[in-house]
Amino acid sequence: MMDSTSSPQVDSTLRQAQSSPQKVSIVSLGCSKNLVDSELILGSLKNAGYEISSEKEADLIVVNTCGFIADAKKESINTIIELSQYKHHGNCKKLIVTGCLVERYADELKRELPEVDAFWGTGDLLKIGEILGMKKIKKIYKSTPGTLYDPDSPRVLTTLPHTAYVKVSEGCSRTCSFCIIPKLRGLMKSRPADSIVGEVRNLANLGVKEINLIAQDMTSYGRDIGTNLENLLRELVKVDGIKWMRLLYCYPWGFTDSLVRLIAEEEKILNYIDMPLQHINDRILKLMDRGTTSARIRNIIDKLRKEIPNLTLRTTFIAGFPSETEEEFKELLDFVEDMRFERAGAFKYSQEEGTKAGEMPHQIPDEVKEERYERLLEVQSEVSLNKNRTLIGTIHEGFIEGTENGNYIARIPSQAPEVDGVTYISGSPKTLPPDSYPRSQRNKRLKVGDLVKVSITDADIYDLFGKVVS
Ligand code: SF4
Numbered sequence: 001m002m003d004s005t006s007s008p009q010v011d012s013t014l015r016q017a018q019s020s021p022q023k024v025s026i027v028s029l030g031c032s033k034n035l036v037d038s039e040l041i042l043g044s045l046k047n048a049g050y051e052i053s054s055e056k057e058a059d060l061i062v063v064n065t066c067g068f069i070a071d072a073k074k075e076s077i078n079t080i081i082e083l084s085q086y087k088h089h090g091n092c093k094k095l096i097v098t099g100c101l102v103e104r105y106a107d108e109l110k111r112e113l114p115e116v117d118a119f120w121g122t123g124d125l126l127k128i129g130e131i132l133g134m135k136k137i138k139k140i141y142k143s144t145p146g147t148l149y150d151p152d153s154p155r156v157l158t159t160l161p162h163t164a165y166v167k168v169s170e171g172c173s174r175t176c177s178f179c180i181i182p183k184l185r186g187l188m189k190s191r192p193a194d195s196i197v198g199e200v201r202n203l204a205n206l207g208v209k210e211i212n213l214i215a216q217d218m219t220s221y222g223r224d225i226g227t228n229l230e231n232l233l234r235e236l237v238k239v240d241g242i243k244w245m246r247l248l249y250c251y252p253w254g255f256t257d258s259l260v261r262l263i264a265e266e267e268k269i270l271n272y273i274d275m276p277l278q279h280i281n282d283r284i285l286k287l288m289d290r291g292t293t294s295a296r297i298r299n300i301i302d303k304l305r306k307e308i309p310n311l312t313l314r315t316t317f318i319a320g321f322p323s324e325t326e327e328e329f330k331e332l333l334d335f336v337e338d339m340r341f342e343r344a345g346a347f348k349y350s351q352e353e354g355t356k357a358g359e360m361p362h363q364i365p366d367e368v369k370e371e372r373y374e375r376l377l378e379v380q381s382e383v384s385l386n387k388n389r390t391l392i393g394t395i396h397e398g399f400i401e402g403t404e405n406g407n408y409i410a411r412i413p414s415q416a417p418e419v420d421g422v423t424y425i426s427g428s429p430k431t432l433p434p435d436s437y438p439r440s441q442r443n444k445r446l447k448v449g450d451l452v453k454v455s456i457t458d459a460d461i462y463d464l465f466g467k468v469v470s
Contacts, residue, residue, distance in 0.1 A: 023091070024050040025058035027083065028158075029076055030066025032214050032248070032418065034099060035158065036167045037147060038064045040125050041098060043154030048129030052156065055086055060094045060132070065101035067184060069350035076101045084115040096120060096132070103184040104354075106140045122146050122185055126153055145186040146170040151198035162399055162449035163210040163417055164203050168196055168232065172216035173224075174251070176278070177289040177356035178318065178349065181216055188217060190225050193232045197239065204241030209449070210399065211236070212246045212417065219254030230259040237268045243451065246416060248274040252292055252300050264308045270413045271308050276316040280335040281328040284321050289356070301339060312414040314343035319376050320369030321349045323362035329372050336379050342387045343420060344380045348373045381461050388459035395469060398423055398454040400446045408446060410454050412464070421462035423454055 024045050028038035041062060042052060055061055061083050065076035076099075086092035094117045102109060103121040110119060120128060123143035131137065148170050149155070157164055171186040172179075200211055213236075215221055221229040229247075236245060245268050252275055263269050279285055282294050304311055317332060336344060348369040352358045364372075391414075398410035401422065408425040415421060446452065446468075458465035 021049055021051045022059040023053035023057050024060045024062065025053055025055045026062040026064060027055070027079055028064045029079060030064075030068065030072060030100065032165045032212065033167060033216070034064055034066055036155075036165050036214070037099065037122070037125055038062075039155045039158055040147065040149055040153060041128050042156035042158070044126050044129035045132070046129070046156055047154045048133045050129070055083065055092075056090050058086070058090075058092055060096065061086060061092050062096045062098060065097060065099040067099070067101035067104045068180065069347065069352065071350070073101060080113060080116065084113075087115060094118075094132075096128075098122075098125070098128070100184045102140075103142070103145055104180065106142055110139055145184055146189060148189055148191055150191070150195045151202050157203075157206075157208075159417065160399075160401060160448055161207055163212065164208045165212045165214050166196060166199060166203070167191070167214050168218070168221050168229075169215040173220070174217055174291070175289050177287060177360075178278075178321065178352070178358075180352050180355055183354060185216065188215075188220060188224055190222050190227075192225060193222070193227055193235055196232060197235050200236055200239050200242060204239050207241075207449070209242060209451070210244040210246070210417075211242055212248055214248050216249060218247055218250045219259075220251060228259075229254070230256065230262055233259075233262055233266070233269060237266050242268060244268065244270050244413060246270045246272050246274075248416065250275040252277060252297050255300055255304065260303060260307045270312075271310055272312040272314070272414060272416065273304060273308075274314040274416065274419075278316065278318050279321065279324075279332055281324075281331045284324055284328055287323065287357070287360070288318075288321065312342040313339075314345075314416070314419070315341050316345045316347065317376060318347050318349050319372040320364040322351075322357055322360035322364065324349075324364060324372075329375075333375060333379055336376060337383065340383050340387060341380070342414065343384065344376075345419075346373050346376045346380075385459070385461045388461070388464060391456045391464060392459055393456065395453055395455045397451055398466075400448055400450045400452060402448060408468070410452065410466070412454060415464075421464065423456070423464040423466050425454065426457070426465065426467050 026038050026042055028035050063080050063083055066072040080097055084095055087095060095115060096118045097116050098120040099122060102119045106119050118137050119140045121142040122145045125147040169188050169190040171188045172182045173188040219229060221232060250273055277297060278288055278290060280294050285292060351363055396412040398412040400408050401411050402409050410423045410425055412423055452468045454466040455469045456464050456466045
């Protein structure tokens with residue numbers, strides 16, 4: 001049930017013209033988990049009669065925010081302020097703010113942003129269309145955090161037609177000391193496996209060929225409902241039409257031997273693992289409450305590299321965690337250099353109220369965090385470039401994702417959508433060899449979602465360059 005922290009407000013304009021469909025536009029900030037929420041919000045609003053439009057034309061604008069770290073909060077606030085201009089210079093009659101920032105700061109936002117008509121947390125998102133269609137709406141909607149959905153939940157896909165994200169669980173039951181997510185999304189709640197399989201079947205029927213499985217803590221999937229990730233994957237690989245499945249946001253825990261074997265042997269599960277590690281020094285890992293050690297992390301990387309051929313390993317680190325010494329940071333740098341991750345991202349530690357680490361003494365000055373962050377990225381740039389160069393001369397399947405300057409852009413298995421680079425294809429659409437795509441499509445130009453074979457001819461730090469081969 002919804003509950004409110006403020007008294008109801010009368011809505012007199014949102015549904016004035018029931019006869020002419022209202023238009024809605026959404027801006028989704030933050031991660032792919034938030035994007036799925038945005039797609040569910042759009043689905044709920046579409047079901048309630050809204051048409052999707054540009055921001056300029058929209059009667060209703062929704063900003064789905066991220067409130068994870070300082071930079072994300074700043075981006076969310078700036079976006080809200082920017083979009084509120086459409087209430088003065090556009091068609092917009094209602095501006096609604098949803099997501100993690102609301103879950104965290106609803107009352108403050110209500111005070112500071114009077115131009116926003118309603119604030120909605122991370123819970124009960126599937127009801128947003130129904131509730132906003134009512135004559136009276138409240139200023140704040142907050143319920144149990146986090147929204148789970150099922151195959152029948154209306155959802156409007158906003159990614160390219162051949163690829164989609166599927167959220168297997170919501171929330172997180174870990175207690176990492178720097179992280180506010182469990183407070184914003186609740187403890188981990190897994191979706192039943194048949195709900196996920198049903199959704200993937202529906203997506204395959206719509207023409208989706210790549211499924212990116214997402215969660216806050218992928219490897220813990222199912223622990224709360226008596227199953228596990230391996231069981232889920234064994235069911236998912238049976239779905240016809242799906243060609244690639246990718247595991248994102250894995251915790252360095254829970255990679256059983258049989259799960260690793262399954263990833264290695266099953267063709268549809270890509271040899272790509274995203275596993276945020278955050279740090280490698282034992283003292284810092286302990287302060288982070290990561291529940292693991294440097295030795296265990298090194299073991300799991302060894303095991304994954306040994307068992308899974310040509311593995312692409314993506315990870316993330318935090319630079320400048322409270323009390324991190326230069327020596328401990330240097331240990332992290334050496335680790336990044338030694339482990340040769342295909343991809344590694346970094347965050348500057350963000351001191352967050354409501355977290356254990358936010359209260360820790362010896363917070364690191366901003367300029368030191370910045371300097372460590374830059375050094376970490378510099379080391380990884382060198383590694384990424386060398387790793388990408390090893391692909392020159394190899395051939396991969398890749399989905400066509402668009403064109404740039406008359407040339408196609410493709411994405412191969414080692415390139416996850418949004419977060420990784422792409423493969424630029426040389427040769428204009430007209431000059432591609434006719435036998436470079438499936439027989440049924442010969443004499444046609446390639447289109448987004450076509451699967452082609454790409455030979456890699458060059459590489460830089462982020463992207464690859466190649467040509468289509470038959
Ligand atoms: S596992 Fe990830 S989402 Fe969960 S508490 Fe740790 S950092 Fe946050």
